[in-house]
Amino acid sequence: MKENYTDHQIEIRSPIDNELLGTVPAMTKQQVDEKLEEARKAFKEWKEIPLFEKADRINKVADLLMEHIDELSALLMKEIAKDEKSARSEVSRTADFIRFTTDIAKSMQGETIQSDRFPGFSQDKISMVTRVPLGVVLAISPFNYPVNLAASKIAPALVGGNTVVFKPATQGSLSGVYLANLFYKAGIPEGVLSVITGKGSEIGDYVVTHKGVDFINFTGSTEVGKHISEITSMVPVMMELGGKDAAIVLKDADLDLAAKNIVAGGYSYSGQRCTAVKRILADETIADSLIEKMKVLVEQLKTGNPSEKDVTIVPLISEKAADFVCGLIEDALNKGATLITGGKRSGNLITPTLFDNVTTDMRIAWEEPFGPVLPVMRVKTVEEAIKIANESDYGLQSAVFTQNINDAFSVADKLEVGTVQINNKTERGPDHFPFLGVKSSGLGTQGIRYSIETMTRPKATVINLH
Template sequence: MFNELCCEDKTYRNLVGGKWMDSKTNKFIEIHSPIDGSLVGKVPSMSREEVDEVIKNSKEAQKTWRDVPVNKRAEILYKAADILDERAEEIGAVMALEIAKDIKSAVSEVTRTADYIRFTADAAKAMEGEAIPGDSFPGFKRSKISYVNRVPLGVVLAISPFNYPVNLSASKVAPAVVGGNSVLLKPPTQGSISALFLAQVFKAAGLPDGVLNTVTGKGSEIGDYIVKHTDIDFINFTGSTSVGYHISEITAMKPQLLELGGKDAAIVLEDADLEHAADNIVSGAFSYSGQRCTAVKRILVVDSVADKLVELLKDRIVKLKSGDPREEGTVIVPLIDNKAADFVMELVEDALSKGAKRVIGEKRKDNFVEAMLFDNVTLDMRIAWEEPFGPILPVIRIKNIDEAIDIANRSEYGLQSSVFTKDIDKAFYIADKLEVGTVQVNNKTERGPDHFPFLGVKSSGMGTQGIRYSIEAMTRPKAVVLNLNK
């Protein structure tokens, strides 16, 4: 079923107009595994001319797709979800090799994506229009009635990140197509093969030709061209804050949904269950080596319980299994590339030079970095503010709640925060003051359940995701006013 994706020499194709197309330029990007450097495959490096053809195809396909009833669109999503479940082990293995995600999390990402797609189909069928009587507004009579429906925006550009190449591609594709849009999927370079498998799943489920097309290539060569293209009607992007700002700047007046970086804080008060807090923080900070926007990236702990918490964290971190992500139970895995590891070590060296205490972890070999914990981190250290996207965790000691709020809010980011306390009044007080999209009480920062709203403020993003919210973001209300008489 998946053989049409690539040739024997591991050269992959793009899905264009329902067919798997070879590169016309004969230029390819080699994808090497972060685990051992082995060749995973080669994907086409598409030209601007090829991009024009793909977008034209998407635009034409959308004209027909928009008229397909929602229940028919939903049936295709249900089929796609079933196929994903059937292929979870296979696609998970590809993902583990391509992006060095531990095998358990990789397979879980695929099955979670299947659930996401099913729920998207359910949500779309449950969304209804409304009739608004005119006489509810002063000065108007019952003779006016507005019938309001949601209609698609057109061609959606979906740009997904390396760390969740299946889930964060599907979370853009499924709400867009069920809303009547066509989608141009631009996966990350590292992670593109996993995303192409997802595209094949949608094709196998019966999605009409051209409703989902894929484009692979270097962002430096075709990225700006795609996002600025006049026939792209909406941009749904997940990635770095710097790229998000760039997209926003060069696409004036083009609607978009941006999911960017974070510097999520775990605030631990003196009355917290420290064992529970330590379990959550370690899981939240170090799974997939911290390469998640919602990872716990700093701890703000009241000084009176800081020593105890640090010991509990150390005890748990030392037990984390490191190494090959294809081995069961591995948590600390190679980072996506050497550049990522270089940046992590820059933050480490800066912190140590300014007096941070290294509690555990010190080794780095190529793109592998050990899990590291730092105590006595001060606000003049880069690690207190910058997003590492790696397995390093700083502990900042605080005097009281208000200091924690102040430090948390001084960040340029505003994705999520956690608050660990047994006092519900303190939890709500802090939650009310924090400038973030979501506050987790007595739990690690994390995405989901997927029907909850997911959003960032400040440099963490723009717009709201979550299944119903995503469908609404990629459709618009359209009103038809019925005038019964004059």
Template sequence: MAEIKEYKNLINGEWKESKEQITIYSPIDNKEIGKVQAMTHKEIDDAMAAAKAAMKAWREVPIVERAKVLYKAAELLEKRKDEIGEILAEEVAKNLKSAVSEVVRTADLIRYTAEEGIRVHGEVMKGDTFEAASKNKLAIIRREPMGVVLAIAPFNYPINLSASKIAPALIGGNVVIFKPPTQGAISGLLLTQVFEEAGLPKGVLNSVTGKGSVIGDYLIAHPDVNFINFTGSTEVGEKIGEVSGMKPILLELGGKDAAIVLEDADLEKAASEIVAGAFSYSGQRCTAIKRVLVEEKVADKLAEILEKKVNSLSVGDPFDNAEITPLISNKAADFVEELIDDAVNKGAKVINHPKREGNLIWPGVFDNVTLDMRIAWEEPFGPVLPIIRVKDENEAIEINNKSEYGLQAAIFTKDTTRALEIADKLEVGTVHMNNKTQRGPDNFPFLGIKKSGVGVQGIRYSIESMTKLKSVVINI
């Protein structure tokens, strides 16, 4: 048996191990693929101290020099796309093509962050634009780093959603404590390695690993943390809000993104986008389409097209580039099965039957879903799609807005004016017209309202979120 590799944490420029380790198993076949460190509170204190000590010097590094480090990191990451992509695929059961694509996309994100960081600047404001008595006042408004940024990433995009926190924080002059997901930690530590090799000074980026139940609250409440950037479940996000106190936060949480299909829609296109949006990475995405709200006149036809397209999805091994792959854990699969059983028991019509083998669940579509079913409201994070029939667009809007979530929605119609009118009424952060819900492009603003998040991401917006304004007023 091949020796299981142990991955250490980067603390103050050195790769260090802890007394205890956590074994990482692949969701594909439960094979051991590596060990990461189970850090103690004392070790976290050491990482925080290293970050604080590095903060003053890093913030004084000219932004063009910070950008050079990011450019180098992007170059190194792209060179290792196949190696890191393969580990990512094994660690989180993402198909290999998508895993490699995530690495390449992340390299592009880091490059763009370097470019955008140079363009993010302050302003000068004259007082006499407000009142005559202030005509001799001049405000110089500049952006300064927050300080120590705690970046907490999720399992589903352990490279991209880590770099989307780390790179904007660094270009803004912050230092970073990076907590990768436990399942996804190896990928996150390889990303950390890339940033270190790109020339980051010691202490500017420090990684911390361990079970969230052991170190999570300690990290969040740590007095040395100045800003928290988290992607994950709404449950954990709400806890961060409670535990963090007055610390500023940026949260990307859950969603129940709806695809609203009107009777004049191109149903073939709508179905293609819905299937891609609902079942990419087995539905384990906050922006996955998680319910279809379709006008009754075209519901039968849409269901028929969806059935055929879902039946054509490949199911199996990520290294065979299957479209539907094992879920991240048996616990995740159990939850999806609960939602399926509840829907079937309450009368939902099974269009595509989602059989299960371990944590691998075949894609399922359910028609005639009613509002008393859990699947109409809860986020499955798995390959299941409910169809809810509505009499008109107003009912669709009403159902969409009753959700506790408010991340994204999609509208399918040939009437652009009508789509814009509906978009104006939807309580979500982003509306897509005739396209699936999705995170990118990475330079667009990305946000959720209600229980879907706090604050705005997207490269420029993330930089602005992780910097603060300081105004110096001069009397001239």
């Protein structure tokens, strides 16, 4: 799907039927300069506003989200082809996130440290440690959660006393602008929160290397994340990038539970989630039974337009995304994988696809599809499963299915990921849990308290008692 420029506007069209939904400005570098200058000026006043007043204003956004849930959910369904249940869940979850963020912020406190706890110092010094904002936070959100993953950057940054320049993904920018307008309606001034829109290829490098940015909070592809890391200097970053989340199924696993969770975790929103289950490493003694159970569940998934009731498999975000997934499917077939079900395409819509007998020479074993396709890789031992899981460039999450708690902890301890789910699908949340990736899956730790701490810094004031 190509964006069209009309008088410096970008047309946003639905991935469902190419309907024109609206336009956003294709901003110039000069306009980016102006937005960042506004944010820097606003920071001087915003950081001085008492926390409880900041929290009250930010909390109003949560109320407004629930007041506008019907309209915003309908926009998500059209702009990013998200099914209705997932769209409404994204809005309500964002409201809960915002409320919890302000509660956590109000409970965070500084500390005092006595000097005599360190050898050689007497009691004549006391350090009073507080947290202060960093300045201007650049928040860059992805297409797949344009409301939730925007608010999860904006709310902790604002409550910490920063100002925010928000750049939504082009596809998803209408939803992002809608969210920003709710912040304005709640009493957050423009400048405290600014929005920049435009092609990443046009202004992306310019804004992430801008001297007016004090912190970068990015969610998106690993490729773009690595590029940002390479071109920035002396600016702290937090990144949520890609994943190749493995579900490891041991021979004693509850296979009904495993099949249910893997299908839910792999195919919801057509697999367009960084935390989606993206490969299954199954003990060869139970693989046939697991695949049989999964096949039944996969073939029950409803495919179609997001506006239809109970739809799980929706059109992918773009023709390019669908082409990529089809390339992975074709590669697997050519190299001998067994197609259990699916593998068909109509426009951007790909039927839920399940492969057996996937081997390590196939692209689908290593590359993130961001689509409704799951490969089953049969393993002889737990050690083999761990080895394959850890050979990935990614390290976001993994799941382990077993009824032996000792085995669960043993495997979890050896997996090189940010989070291990035991007997559950890989997923984000609850939102006050730490959320992070290692290797090519990210930098820094998210989660409400962690995000606030990351976007503020300690400041020590030392009292000398002479």
